Structures are given as structure tokens and as C-alpha cells.
Amino acid sequence: MGIMASVNESSRESSRRGAKRDPDAAKERILQAALAEFSDKGLGGARVDVIARRADVNKRMLYHYFGNKDDLFLAVLEFSYAEIRHAELELNLDDLSPEDGMRRLVTFTYDYFIKAPYFINLLNSENLHQARHLKRSKAILDLHGPVIGMIRDLLRRGVASGVFRADADPIQVFITNASVGYFYFSNIHTLSTIFDRDLMSDTELEARRAHVVDVVMGYLRPA
């Protein structure tokens, strides 16, 4: 509650002369260290002492800035969600044809999982805990309307020009688009093991990228 209110207001320029004390930088280091540790070990496996050490900060400071382990986890989640949703908004899909727009969205999502593997691990942790952190976050809920709107627009335009099927639901398409990439990466270790292939190799990554585009575009083709 009162935790985020204690954000340092005194040093507006966050990187002044080589200051011995830099609260904003310390907060940032804690957040990044927490992101790495929570991603590597999960919420349950992550150790607060390790986060403090990784951030090169005393544990006391971590508690001072973020409250407790769960609040810190929520802060990491909010940061990660905001990052991907904002990146999506900068895709400018309206400038493209419905088909190109959809291809762009699908490849963006797929490539984002490659670039930000921690995002998958964090979501898996949060779901193991039944989204109990997310449920008390005001910040995140508003982030998702816009991206569904973007998909709805693409679908409408595609239906109007006859290149997309008419019965596609934006939320289903959103979930399916995320699915085909997310599962591949979230389960990459077990899949690589049971199929005895390195699914992280460049050739496999490219093959999957082409496939997920085919899947979404194939589904959207009118009958």
C-alpha cells in the first residue's frame, strides 16, 4: 500500500554525478535482480538474500523499498506486463493490410518470447499461485483492452475485404496467437528432451516461426 508512495522524489535526475547514494538506481537494480531470480527459480524457489546480493544491496533496503517478497514479485510482474503491452501498441498495425498486420503481430509475439524468456517463467509462477498477485493489481487490468482492440480491428478489416473468416473471436485469436509460441518456449526443455532435438537452434526456431504464422493465417482463411 504505502510502499510505492515512498518512491524517492528528491533526486529527479536519476543519474547525477557519481553519487554514493542513488535510491532510484538501487530500486532499479533490485527490480532487475528480482526479475532474474524469480524467473530462474520461480516464486517459491527464489531467495530474497540472493536477490539482495545480485542487486548489490542490503536486504534491509529491499524490504524498505518493496515491502515483502510477494510485493516485490508483483512489482516484477507489473513491470513485465507493461513492457510487452506497450511494445505491442507500437506495432502500428493499421498501416498494414489485415493479412500483413496479422503476420506482423504473430511474428512479434513469437520473437518477444525469444527476447524475454523471463516473461514466460514469471507467468507460469503467477499461474501456479492462481494469479493471486495479479488479482490485487490495479495497474495491469487496463493494459489489455487496447491489444484486443487492435486484433478486433484487424479482424473487421479482413472480414470486410474477404480475406478472413467471419466467425473469429478476438480473444480466442489473442490466446491462440500467444499459445503457439508460448508453449513451444515454456516447454522447450521437455520437448527438446523427448524429441531429442535442440529446439533452440536457429533452424528449429525459424521452422517454428514459419509454422506459427501458417497456423494463425491458415485458421483465418475463409472456408
Place this chain on the structure above:
Amino acid sequence: MGIMASVNESSRESSRRGAKRDPDAAKERILQAALAEFSDKGLGGARVDVIARRADVNKRMLYHYFGNKDDLFLAVLEFSYAEIRHAELELNLDDLSPEDGMRRLVTFTYDYFIKAPYFINLLNSENLHQARHLKRSKAILDLHGPVIGMIRDLLRRGVASGVFRADADPIQVFITNASVGYFYFSNIHTLSTIFDRDLMSDTELEARRAHVVDVVMGYLRPA
């Protein structure tokens, strides 16, 4: 290693007269309790004491039968993998047309995730730990050839009769089929939260089931 060799050989009929001592039943109770606890809390969050209590067994016995926490986790994993792969083999897809066979496989996979939600949680835990248990399991690797073979057969027949596209790869289809259901359920708590809907309601479950069939079949349609 030598752990599974200590399987009780003395009481072949596993339920004799109300025996005060029944090692096989105890082992089974431990496995089921471990499955529930690992699924609920993840590998890191699971507590050996809780498993012992849930199984109504002394902790010493748990270590006696299963070695240690990691070995127990692997036993649970092997059990879960064997269960789904065996169920798949009983689908008898050869008796159906390629299209009906594929529809059958897709709905089976989807419904399996509803019936066995623990399977998803276990796989997520194993992937968080980079499949390090799976990698030292001989038992599981052989399980996956047959199901890929089933898909390959379906695809061949469908291509031959002109109802499927010719360039579909069996492993990609396997992964995609799993993806569209798995992600929905593994992320059901965060998705339900951000979209403010109960994705576990009957109507939502049915809508998604119809959608995932459409996705796979839509992809496989020839151009």
C-alpha cells in the same frame, strides 16, 4: 537407481485381507500424495513432510521407497507421462477418416488437460528446472515415438486423399495441438483475471474446444 528395485515382491495380490501392513498400497498413496503436492506447490514449494502426511505415511517410509525428493518427483513425472501417452495409443485413429481422426486427437488432448490439470503443473515445474529429471529417465523417452507415428499416418492419409496440406510436419502439428489447449489451461488464472471472465465456465470451455479444433483443421486445409 536401486530404488525402484526395492519394489515389494512379497504381496503379489496388492489387496489381501485388511492387512495392517501393505507396502504397495503405501507406495501408491505416496505417489498420489506427491502428485497432488507437487502439482499444487511446484517442486520448490512442495514439502516432503506434507506429502508424507497426505499419504498417511511416516516420512522415513517415503525416503525408503523413493530415495529423495527429486527421485520422487521423477517417479511422479514418469507416471504422468506414461498415463497420457498410453491413453493416446488407445484412440484407434486408423479406424477413422484423416479428418475425423485429427478432430478426435485434438479434442482428446484438450479434454485431457481438463481431466488432468496436474499434468500441466508438473510439466511447468520440470521445465523451470530445465528438464533435469526427465533427462536422466530412460522410461519416458521411448513413449513418444508412437504418438508422432500416429500423427504422421493421419497426415499421410490426409495428403493422399487431398484433404490436408502437403507440407505439415508431424512434430510441429503435435506441438501446436498441445499448445492451443495447454496454454489456455496453464494460464487460465492470469487470462481469466486480465479478461475478467471465468474461462473455466462450461460455455467458455466449449467455445475454446470448438476454437482449437477450428485452428488445427483450418491450418491443415489445403490452400
Place this chain on the structure above:
DNA sequence: CCTCGAAGTAACTGGTTGGTTACTTATCGC
């Protein structure tokens, strides 16, 4: 009916772990 191995129990151990306490040091407006 006795003996011997397997089944079972309770209490313990050494190392962690999230969170706190008591204290010192730097910063900045005045």
C-alpha cells in the same frame, strides 16, 4: 514358536530463510 528381515515410528540435526532490530552514515534544506 522363534528368528530375521522388512515395515514402521519419533525425535533429531545442520543448514536455510523471510523478515526484523538496533545501529551508523550520508544528504539536503535552512
Place this chain on the structure above:
DNA sequence: GCGATAAGTAACCAACCAGTTACTTCGAGG
């Protein structure tokens, strides 16, 4: 250059946790 406040430190604690030890009880074969 001073006093108030925020930043920072180290040592600590009570609860916890995977795995072990030392011991008792049961059951079946001889």
C-alpha cells in the same frame, strides 16, 4: 554547519525443511 530524515549495515531470530538416526513392531518361513 546543523539538525532532521532517508539510506545503508550487520547481526540476529524463530520457523522451517530435507534428510538421518536409533529404535520398535510385525509377519512369514523354518
